[in-house]
Amino acid sequence: MDFQIAMLLGQDGVTNGAIYALLALALVLVFAVTRVIFIPQGEFVAYGALTLAALQTGRVPATLWLLLAMGGVAALIDGIAAARSGALRKLPGVAGWNVAYPLVLAGLLYSLPLESLPMLVQVVLALAVVVPLGPLMYRLAFQPVAEAPVLILLIVSVAVHVAMVGLGLLFFGAEGSRTPPFSEVRFEVGPMMISGQQIWVVMASVVLIVALYQFFGRTLYGKALRATAINRNGARLMGISPALAGKLTFFLAALIGALSGVLIAPLTTIYYDTGFLIGLKGFVGAIIGGLGSYPVAAAGAVLVGLLEAFSSFWASAYKEVIVFTLIIPVLVWRSLTSHHVEEDE
Amino acid sequence: MKMKHTLLAAISLAFAAGAAQADINVGVNVSATGPAASLGIPEKNTFALMPTTIAGEKVNYIILDDASDTTTAVKNLRKMISEDKIDVVLGSTISPNSLAMIDVAAEAGTPMISMAASSRIVDPVDDKRRWVFKTPQNDAQMSTAIVEHMTNAGVKTVAFIGFADAYGEGWWQQFSSIAEARKLKMVANERYNRADTSVTGQVLKIVSARPDAVLIAGSGTPAALPQKALKERGYAGKIYQTHGVANNDFLRVCGKDCEGTFLPAGPVLVASQLPDSNPVKKAATEYITKYEAAHGKGSVSTFGAHAWDTGRLLQAAVPVALKKAKPGTAEFRAALRDALEGSKEVAGAHGIFNMSPTDHLGLDQRSRVMVEIQNGGWKLVK
Numbered sequence: 001m002d003f004q005i006a007m008l009l010g011q012d013g014v015t016n017g018a019i020y021a022l023l024a025l026a027l028v029l030v031f032a033v034t035r036v037i038f039i040p041q042g043e044f045v046a047y048g049a050l051t052l053a054a055l056q057t058g059r060v061p062a063t064l065w066l067l068l069a070m071g072g073v074a075a076l077i078d079g080i081a082a083a084r085s086g087a088l089r090k091l092p093g094v095a096g097w098n099v100a101y102p103l104v105l106a107g108l109l110y111s112l113p114l115e116s117l118p119m120l121v122q123v124v125l126a127l128a129v130v131v132p133l134g135p136l137m138y139r140l141a142f143q144p145v146a147e148a149p150v151l152i153l154l155i156v157s158v159a160v161h162v163a164m165v166g167l168g169l170l171f172f173g174a175e176g177s178r179t180p181p182f183s184e185v186r187f188e189v190g191p192m193m194i195s196g197q198q199i200w201v202v203m204a205s206v207v208l209i210v211a212l213y214q215f216f217g218r219t220l221y222g223k224a225l226r227a228t229a230i231n232r233n234g235a236r237l238m239g240i241s242p243a244l245a246g247k248l249t250f251f252l253a254a255l256i257g258a259l260s261g262v263l264i265a266p267l268t269t270i271y272y273d274t275g276f277l278i279g280l281k282g283f284v285g286a287i288i289g290g291l292g293s294y295p296v297a298a299a300g301a302v303l304v305g306l307l308e309a310f311s312s313f314w315a316s317a318y319k320e321v322i323v324f325t326l327i328i329p330v331l332v333w334r335s336l337t338s339h340h341v342e343e344d345e
Numbered sequence: 346m347k348m349k350h351t352l353l354a355a356i357s358l359a360f361a362a363g364a365a366q367a368d369i370n371v372g373v374n375v376s377a378t379g380p381a382a383s384l385g386i387p388e389k390n391t392f393a394l395m396p397t398t399i400a401g402e403k404v405n406y407i408i409l410d411d412a413s414d415t416t417t418a419v420k421n422l423r424k425m426i427s428e429d430k431i432d433v434v435l436g437s438t439i440s441p442n443s444l445a446m447i448d449v450a451a452e453a454g455t456p457m458i459s460m461a462a463s464s465r466i467v468d469p470v471d472d473k474r475r476w477v478f479k480t481p482q483n484d485a486q487m488s489t490a491i492v493e494h495m496t497n498a499g500v501k502t503v504a505f506i507g508f509a510d511a512y513g514e515g516w517w518q519q520f521s522s523i524a525e526a527r528k529l530k531m532v533a534n535e536r537y538n539r540a541d542t543s544v545t546g547q548v549l550k551i552v553s554a555r556p557d558a559v560l561i562a563g564s565g566t567p568a569a570l571p572q573k574a575l576k577e578r579g580y581a582g583k584i585y586q587t588h589g590v591a592n593n594d595f596l597r598v599c600g601k602d603c604e605g606t607f608l609p610a611g612p613v614l615v616a617s618q619l620p621d622s623n624p625v626k627k628a629a630t631e632y633i634t635k636y637e638a639a640h641g642k643g644s645v646s647t648f649g650a651h652a653w654d655t656g657r658l659l660q661a662a663v664p665v666a667l668k669k670a671k672p673g674t675a676e677f678r679a680a681l682r683d684a685l686e687g688s689k690e691v692a693g694a695h696g697i698f699n700m701s702p703t704d705h706l707g708l709d710q711r712s713r714v715m716v717e718i719q720n721g722g723w724k725l726v727k
Contacts, residue, residue: 176594178569
């Protein structure tokens, strides 16, 4: 192994690590605010990528039907609840977000010439279909059991994951897809060939991380989420709705997941079940950060990416073993240094 | 509650009565979901195209999905044997499931025709494997075809990259032993996972070993990943794939990076290019016409053709067995087994089957051709 190969492997590791870092951040966020260990995080990666791929072949993505169905059910539940409590003025809002929005989107998708749209518009449309699934998922699966112990939330999370993988097979079929890169630009830096897409991935990750930092530090909603993460009951007493905090968190998690999917779709072939493994590697990063610290989680995820790249060179057959074995020393170290992970806040 | 019980009893009685008639019950175990779904789905579609009567007897196909899971495959088979009284079982899609089903099929004395590739399913033909047959070519037959093509093209050194599972491992063992016997030097042996997002490390190692040719042992679209990475790193040597990639989705995903790739495949892949004198051409074309009529042009895959061949064997064996016993009896199942073992010159979409008491596959070299990917399509190498 010479310097050139080490550079190439490092480059590959950082690109993958950037995606893992995004997912690790989303996992930490979801766990901190809602105490859900968000296993379906990876599914948003696959849904985002495959929805974009479907749009690019000129088909209306089947995820739209999921959005319509979930929106309809959520509208029914919320509508009945609002009508019973006599809060009729809530009804237009409920119907607007859950029914009208998906219908307008459906109208758009059927009337636009999907194939020939510029890529940016396709990406925005794909995100517009996939991201709202996040808050809807929270509304239907997690909000009814929001006060349950972590273990029950985890079990619900596993159930949602299995359901989403099954639906993914139904929507997208068993074969994978790849999308064209955002730009065909290539830079030669010494021995390295850096493709435009890799720059896109790393830049987008950095921008998202900075944006999240600003969001949590400077906006009212961001501060509300932080407050909920630190003390749920205290936050509630201050007038922060836990349901809203949950939906907002899942919105962000879905956005990060779907965007990661869109970013890596040109680099690799995405299948309906690819997301799980990617999410799991993000999870290893999040565990390194003790499911509590954002910077350590991001650094841990980049470490996972690098470890993966180098182990694929030295011992490709044992790559996954090496990556996932990393959890054990980390857990030992964490359990020796702290008694309760939650106290790391 | 009581009403419900009575109703249930009535329904199960009705079903039992249905099964007791002299219909032939064919159990089918396919992996239509899970990791092997891209193989299982075309197989499942194929069973819908099979004839509903053979030699004047009505045939019921009982199709269950084993979700690519070994335990489910065995459970499905037990269920079909005890509840549906099947006369023969077709399946499963993948080798681990098929291997697990052997014990159950042999115990019940039910003939089984597998659609999975591993040679261990039918070899050696022992007390249990007496009951087991299979339609896909052995990996050894395909390996030989690749090695032959490599030596003819003057290849001296070969690198291998395969799935980190039974498929990749099986190919490595078969291929490396045949290749080394023919004086090809193996210079790299790498593994990757179906769901990997990058194979840069493995590909760098392969490229730095400077092989004349690279064999990628993967199935379906995941096999495109190393090929794309090799091209990206400027690898200019020959690239070989296995017959696991022989479907149109692979061409769609791999695009122009796959031009000039060689692979061995069943003749059904290039049926229209076969000479008219080839006896496989007629059987293969019949399957393609039927499948494409139902599922659209270009939808056919070689995996579905393995399922079709199980049906061809059955259609040839059932009339023979019917002369000896009535369907639904142990005698019929034994007679069907004997008839399957005696299959002679049965033309399937993948080749001509000639079974014997020591060979429960029965395919010869007519069952494979070398194919090159040209202009985004499959081209028969003459």
